[in-house]
Structures are given as structure tokens and as C-alpha cells.
Amino acid sequence: MPKSLNDSVQFIKSVGPKRAESFSKIGINVVNDLLFYFPSKYLDRSTIVNTLNLVRYVSNGFEGEVTIVGDVVDVEYIRYGKKQIFKVSFKDKTGRFECVWFQGIRFFKDRFKVGDTYALSGKPVITRYGHIQIAHPDFDKLTENESEEFFNTGKVIPFYKVPKELKNQNIGDFSLRKIINNVVTNYYELLDESLPEYLIQKYDYQNLSTSVYNLHYPSNKEIFENSLNRFKYEELFYFELLIALKRSQIKEDKNGISFTISDEVIDKFIDSLPFQLTNAQLKVINEIKSDMQDQSPMNRLIQGDVGSGKTIVCLIAILIAIKNGYQAALMVPTEILANQHYLTISKLLSESGIKISLLIGSNKSKKKKEIIESIKNHEVDLVIGTHAIIQDNIEFSKLGLVVIDEQHRFGVSQRMQLISKSITPDIIVTTATPIPRTLSMTVYGDLDISIIDEMPKNRKPTKTYLRNEEALPKIYKYIVDESKKGNQTFIIYPLVEDSEKITLKSAETYYNDLKDSFFKSINVGMIHGKMKWEEKDQIMLDFANKKHDVLISTTVIEVGIDIPNANIIVINDASRFGLSQLHQLRGRVGRGNKQATCILVSDLTNNKSITNVKESFQYLSSQEIEKNKAIIRLNSMAEHTSGFDLSEIDLKLRGPGDIFGTKQIGFPEFKHADIVNDYDILSNAKADAFNIINDDPLLTKQINNIIKEQVTKKYEYKLTYLNTP
Ligand code: ADP
Ligand code: MG
Numbered sequence: 003m004p005k006s007l008n009d010s011v012q013f014i015k016s017v018g019p020k021r022a023e024s025f026s027k028i029g030i031n032v033v034n035d036l037l038f039y040f041p042s043k044y045l046d047r048s049t050i051v052n053t054l055n056l057v058r059y060v061s062n063g064f065e066g067e068v069t070i071v072g073d074v075v076d077v078e079y080i081r082y083g084k085k086q087i088f089k090v091s092f093k094d095k096t097g098r099f100e101c102v103w104f105q106g107i108r109f110f111k112d113r114f115k116v117g118d119t120y121a122l123s124g125k126p127v128i129t130r131y132g133h134i135q136i137a138h139p140d141f142d143k144l145t146e147n148e149s150e151e152f153f154n155t156g157k158v159i160p161f162y163k164v165p166k167e168l169k170n171q172n173i174g175d176f177s178l179r180k181i182i183n184n185v186v187t188n189y190y191e192l193l194d195e196s197l198p199e200y201l202i203q204k205y206d207y208q209n210l211s212t213s214v215y216n217l218h219y220p221s222n223k224e225i226f227e228n229s230l231n232r233f234k235y236e237e238l239f240y241f242e243l244l245i246a247l248k249r250s251q252i253k254e255d256k257n258g259i260s261f262t263i264s265d266e267v268i269d270k271f272i273d274s275l276p277f278q279l280t281n282a283q284l285k286v287i288n289e290i291k292s293d294m295q296d297q298s299p300m301n302r303l304i305q306g307d308v309g310s311g312k313t314i315v316c317l318i319a320i321l322i323a324i325k326n327g328y329q330a331a332l333m334v335p336t337e338i339l340a341n342q343h344y345l346t347i348s349k350l351l352s353e354s355g356i357k358i359s360l361l362i363g364s365n366k367s368k369k370k371k372e373i374i375e376s377i378k379n380h381e382v383d384l385v386i387g388t389h390a391i392i393q394d395n396i397e398f399s400k401l402g403l404v405v406i407d408e409q410h411r412f413g414v415s416q417r418m419q420l421i422s423k424s425i426t427p428d429i430i431v432t433t434a435t436p437i438p439r440t441l442s443m444t445v446y447g448d449l450d451i452s453i454i455d456e457m458p459k460n461r462k463p464t465k466t467y468l469r470n471e472e473a474l475p476k477i478y479k480y481i482v483d484e485s486k487k488g489n490q491t492f493i494i495y496p497l498v499e500d501s502e503k504i505t506l507k508s509a510e511t512y513y514n515d516l517k518d519s520f521f522k523s524i525n526v527g528m529i530h531g532k533m534k535w536e537e538k539d540q541i542m543l544d545f546a547n548k549k550h551d552v553l554i555s556t557t558v559i560e561v562g563i564d565i566p567n568a569n570i571i572v573i574n575d576a577s578r579f580g581l582s583q584l585h586q587l588r589g590r591v592g593r594g595n596k597q598a599t600c601i602l603v604s605d606l607t608n609n610k611s612i613t614n615v616k617e618s619f620q621y622l623s624s625q626e627i628e629k630n631k632a633i634i635r636l637n638s639m640a641e642h643t644s645g646f647d648l649s650e651i652d653l654k655l656r657g658p659g660d661i662f663g664t665k666q667i668g669f670p671e672f673k674h675a676d677i678v679n680d681y682d683i684l685s686n687a688k689a690d691a692f693n694i695i696n697d698d699p700l701l702t703k704q705i706n707n708i709i710k711e712q713v714t715k716k717y718e719y720k721l722t723y724l725n726t727p
């Protein structure tokens with residue numbers, strides 16, 4: 003029978019049915035799977051040393067791995083009580099050395115015969131008797147006629163991760179290396195190409211089979227990198243290709259609404275604002291106008307740091323839609339935020355005759371019914387609400403625009419749900435999450451991106467201080483003094499009520515303590531997520547109307563809340579919060595023209611050793627970073643005010659998989675590529691994919707045959723990921 007990539011691994015030498023079963027548990031069934039089981043690292047054993055040199059190296063403090071060749075001169079089996087040691091002594095032309103085993107002795111015991119020649123690799127030490135010793139070396143037996151036959155030693159060796167499923171079947175890195183070697187040498191040439199020739203040539207990559215071989219057995223660093231880059235490129239290319247396909251479908255879609263833009267109406271509205279729009283806001287408004295005029299549906303992400311003024315920009319889009327006789331929906335992540343938007347927008351549009359409703363989960367059912375009915379009958383032009391807007395029973399009469407505020411708070415599926423409500427409304431999503439450009443390109447690959455990269459002119463950067471808990475009395479006094487000057491303060495605590503298990507501070511306890519002690523002479527309010535909706539509403543309103551000087555709060559105020567007069571925020575147990583959360587919380591102040599202050603209180607003393615966080619990443623080891631994460635976060639907050647800078651730091655602290663909560667928005671995972679460090683490859687892959695789809699949208703051209711085949715065969719299931727608007 004001819005060899006095939008679909009041959010079961012069971013029939014590979016030294017596998018068999020039992021071991022095949024354990025391979026199957028880790029998703030390896032056929033030969034093809036093993037070909038793509040790449041080394042997790044490589045061991046460089048290419049330098050062979052002799053005993054004399056080795057003594058010199060080790061005495062000089064050398065700590066790495068070496069390979070040494072010698073003849074067996076003695077084999078000993080030593081027993082100390084329960085401990086056993088297996089010791090083999092070797093000699094080469096310059097001296098003697100020994101190797102020892104403490105485990106698996108049964109397996110090694112009968113291997114070494116006096117007179118045999120071995121190559122051995124491992125970490126040498128000098129024993130207290132002055133002997134060179136290597137514990138648990140990897141080794142190759144060298145025979146006279148093939149004394150160059152190195153497999154485990156003497157060159158660069160692939161090292162494969164051995165999952166516990168394989169270990170259970172007595173497969174160690176030794177045997178796995180053998181099994182994979184068998185498969186690679188016998189089968190790699192059967193692999194069919196998966197990228198078109200013209201792309202391989204463009205980047206000087208090798209074909210698939212050579213690249214697979216080289217990734218198992220790279221003969222030098224350049225070859226290794228070239229092969230690895232091919233795999234990175236390939237997965238990024240097909241990912242971007244799917245996005246490009248999706249995008250071309252959207253652009254082809256002429257079922258969108260072509261809105262008529264009345265500059266007069268917009269300009270009049272802009273003139274009525276109590277401030278001048280920033281150039282960045284105006285730029286984004288223009289991008290939105292041109293999208294809305296177009297017959298294809300708009301899919302636009304507005305990215306802008308906390309306080310950059312995204313609401314007003316969205317409001318202009320809403321105005322355009324409604325002036326064209328359509329309805330608009332504004333969806334936000336929390337009820338407090340929904341209510342705030344409702345109040346500010348109602349005020350801003352009070353002259354316009356536009357009818358606005360607030361739809362939230364905690365509406366009384368009778369009231370809710372009325373609202374739902376009026377949405378259906380187009381008695382409402384703008385609906386502002388939480389995810390209640392996307393419930394099944396909500397039907398719009400003529401939905402033309404959907405704005406999703408703080409989109410990173412919603413999952414992908416929610417974004418989808420709302421979209422399917424109507425044929426093809428225009429869509430704007432906003433986020434304050436300053437995703438580094440590499441990430442936004444992947445996460446939001448299917449959206450056009452507008453960036454508000456400028457703060458309103460009246461803003462002064464918030465001053466941030468790190469303080470110990472001992473400083474609290476002083477902080478309270480400062481707050482009281484500031485209250486008397488008309489300034490307002492948020493004090494944030496991590497929990498609502500004290501719980502026995504966790505000793506984090508709770509808003510409730512501190513509210514009760516503080517209002518009758520330190521804050522006796524001022525007005526204190528409290529808000530938390532467990533309160534009834536009306537209560538929360540009233541407290542926010544009171545705070546906005548300056549009835550309270552201080553608002554004690556949990557993180558319910560984290561996103562979007564806009565009370566420009568509040569200019570002090572104190573965050574307790576600050577080390578417990580993530581960087582994005584701290585940035586969002588701090589973003590609640592510094593939204594007006596007063597100088598704002600943020601005080602981060604933490605039991606971690608201010609670790610002065612890690613200042614200048616960005617620079618420190620260059621010399622800190624990953625263990626040091628891991629150990630000091632919390633203090634690095636706090637110092638980052640003190641050193642940086644830009645969300646963009648903070649997101650880069652966050653990325654370094656967390657790794658790309660979890661940046662700023664991207665997990666929850668369905669961030670794609672790659673096997674080879676690291677989208678942070680492989681930005682150049684990603685850019686190339688994206689450009690190629692979009693050019694190809696632009697030129698050959700249905701992939702009917704001969705030269706794109708391979709692409710078409712791959713897309714239908716291998717990547718189709720992934721299209722579900724892209725089933726977003
Ligand atoms: P975010 O981008 O965080 O959603 P908002 O849209 O809530 O920010 O705006 C923050 C505050 O800044 C609001 O009080 C808003 O009225 C005000 N604002 C928006 N644009 C400007 C501007 N160009 N100049 C001054 N203040 C502005
Ligand atoms: Mg906002």
C-alpha cells in the first residue's frame with residue numbers, strides 16, 4: 003500500500019495500538035498530525051568539547067549544556083539506603099568524566115558496556131572530588147563506522163513537549179524524538195502546498211514540505227526563521243483573507259441606507275454646543291458622514307481615550323439618521339450610563355423635536371410595554387438603553403442606525419443580535435480601549451476604524467499619587483478641604499459588603515464609618531451595583547447636582563460616567579484592579595477644566611525600584627515582571643495618563659491573549675504567530691489578502707486555486723467567527 007499522510011500513527015515504528023490511543027487523546031491520529039507537531043524548543047548541542055576544556059569552562063563559571071564524547075571505562079550501581087545511583091565513567095584523550103542517574107535506572111542499567119563510545123549532552127558540574135559530572139545526560143551510542151551518527155547529541159536537537167497522556171504510555175522526549183523523526187523523514191515529501199507559488203516567491207519562503215522538515219531539523223538560524231515565518235505568514239494570511247472576503251461581501255451589499263446629509267442641520271447643532279469640537283472629532287464626523295451617504299452599510303469603530311468626547315460624535319450620526327426619517331438605537335453596557343446618556347442627550351436635543359426613550363432591564367413592565375409599543379409604531383426616534391434593547395420582543399419600525407457605546411463591554415454575539423434586528427442598518431461601535439494597532443487590526447479587522455487622538459483643549463492631565471493606607475486620614479482631610487472649595491470626590495472600594503472570605507474593603511462599611519467621623523462636616527452619598535435602579539438613578543442625579551460632596555462607590559461607575567465637576571478620585575486597594583480598570587476609573591475625573599487628582603491607595607509600599615516602567619521592561623527578567631506586576635501597574639498609572647501607553651504596558655504584563663479583556667470579544671488565537679511581535683508579517687499578510695480579494699473577489703483565477711481550496715477545505719468553520727456585522 004502506498005504511503006499516505008492519512009496513515010494512522012498506530013503503524014509507525016514503536017507506536018502500536020496503546021500508544022496510538024494516547025496520541026489520539028492529544029488530537030494526533032494520522033501521520034499528517036505528527037508532521038505538524040513542531041518542536042517547542044531546540045537544544046544546541048553542536049559544540050563538542052573535551053574533558054580538559056570542560057574542566058576549564060566549568061571552573062570559570064560556565065553553566066550551560068555541552069556535548070562530550072567518550073569511551074565507557076566503568077559502570078557502577080550504588081545504593082545508599084533507599085537512594086540509588088547509577089554511575090558510568092568515561093574517558094577521552096584528555097581525561098575522565100562521569101555521568102550519573104538517580105531515576106529510571108532500570109532503563110539505563112544494561113545499556114552501557116565498557117569499551118563502547120558515547121556522545122553525551124547535559125549540564126556539567128565539578129563534584130567535591132574534583133570530577134566532571136553530568137547528571138541525566140541525553141546520549142547517542144556511536145559505532146565505529148557511523149561515528150558521525152548523532153541523533154540526541156552533537157548538533158541542534160529538536161525538543162518536543164511531552165504531554166502527560168504520552169508520558170503515561172512511557173513516551174519520553176527521547177522516544178517522541180525518535181517517533182517523529184521516523185514520520186518526518188518518511189512522509190514530509192508527500193505534503194501538498196498550501197500557499198500559491200507567487201506568495202512563496204514574494205517572501206523567499208520554502209515550499210510546505212521543506213518548511214516542515216526545516217522546522218523539525220533546522221540546519222541554521224536563518225533557515226529556522228524562514229520556515230517559522232512561513233507558518234506565521236500562512237495562518238495570518240488565511241485569517242486576513244477571511245476578513246477580506248467578509249468585507250467584500252459587506253461592500254457588495256447595496257442594501258444599506260444612503261442617508262442624505264444636511265450640513266445646515268449638523269452645523270447648527272455643532273454651533274449650539276457650549277464648546278468647540280476638536281479637530282479629531284471633526285475628522286471622525288466627516289468619516290461618518292461619508293459612510294452614511296454611501297449605499298453600503300457603515301461598520302465603523304470609533305476609538306478614543308476616556309474623556310475624548312465620543313458621545314457628541316455619535317450624536318451627530320444619530321441626528322443624521324433621524325433627520326432622514328429613521329430610528330436610531332444607542333446601546334450602552336450599564337443602566338447608570340444609559341440614564342446619563344438619556345439625560346445629557348435629551349438636554350442637547352431638547353430644541354429638535356426628536357422623541358427619545360430610555361429602555362432598561364429594570365423598567366416596570368407596564369412602562370416597558372408602552373415603550374416597546376412606541377418603538378414599534380415609530381413614535382420614538384431614539385432609543386437609549388442597555389442590552390434590554392436587543393431582547394427578542396423589541397421591534398423597530400424603521401431602524402437606520404445602531405450605536406454601541408463601550409463595545410468592549412459586550413460580547414461579539416450581542417453585537418450580532420442587534421444587527422439582525424433590521425435589514426442592514428448603519429453601525430457605529432465605540433471603545434475607549436486603546437488597543438495597540440496590531441491588535442485592533444485583528445480584533446476589529448472587519449470594521450473601519452476612526453481614531454479620536456486628541457483631547458478637548460480645556461483638559462489638564464490628571465495628577466496621580468500612590469499612597470499607603472497610613473496616609474488615609476490625611477487624604478480624608480484633603481477631601482474635606484476640597485469639598486469646601488466646591489470640588490467633588492469619588493472614593494472607590496472593591497466590594498459592596500464585607501464578606502468573611504475576602505478582606506477587601508467594602509463601600510458599605512466605609513460609608514457608615516466615614517460619614518459620621520472624618521466626613522461629618524460634608525455630604526456623603528453611596529452607590530453600588532446591588533441597589534435598586536431608582537435609587538442609583540437618584541444618587542447619580544444628586545451627585546451631578548452637587549448635593550453630595552463625596553460619592554462612595556464600587557466599580558459601578560467605572561465606564562462612561564461623566565460628571566465634569568468631580569475632580570478627585572481615591573481608589574482603595576488599587577493593586578487589586580487591572581490596568582484598564584484603573585485607567586477607566588481615573589477617567590471619571592479630569593473631564594472638565596479643573597485640575598484633577600487621582601490617589602491610588604495600596605498596602606504595597608511604593609516600590610521605587612521600578613520607576614520608569616517602559617524602560618524597566620528592557621532590563622527586568624520575566625520572573626521579576628511577574629513578581630512585581632501589581633506595583634508595576636500602580637507605577638504605570640503614576641507615570642502615564644494616555645490609555646494608549648497604558649495598553650502597551652498592559653500587553654507586556656499580560657501577554658496578548660488577555661489584553662484589556664480581548665478574550666471576551668472573541669479574540670482569535672494563533673498557533674505560530676504572535677500578533678504583538680509579528681506586526682510586519684501581519685501587515686504583509688493583510689495587504690496581500692485584501693489585494694487578492696480586491697482583484698479576484700470570488701477566487702476564480704487559476705493562480706488562486708490553492709487559496710480557494712484551502713479556504714473551503716480548512717478554514718470554512720472559522721467563518722462563523724466572522725459572522726459579525
Ligand atoms: P468619552 O469619549 O469618554 O465617552 P464623553 O463623550 O462623555 O467622553 O465626553 C466627556 C466630556 O467632555 C463631556 O462632558 C463632554 O460634554 C465634553 N466634551 C466633549 N467634546 C468636547 C470638546 N471638544 N471640548 C470640551 N469638552 C468636550
Ligand atoms: Mg463615553
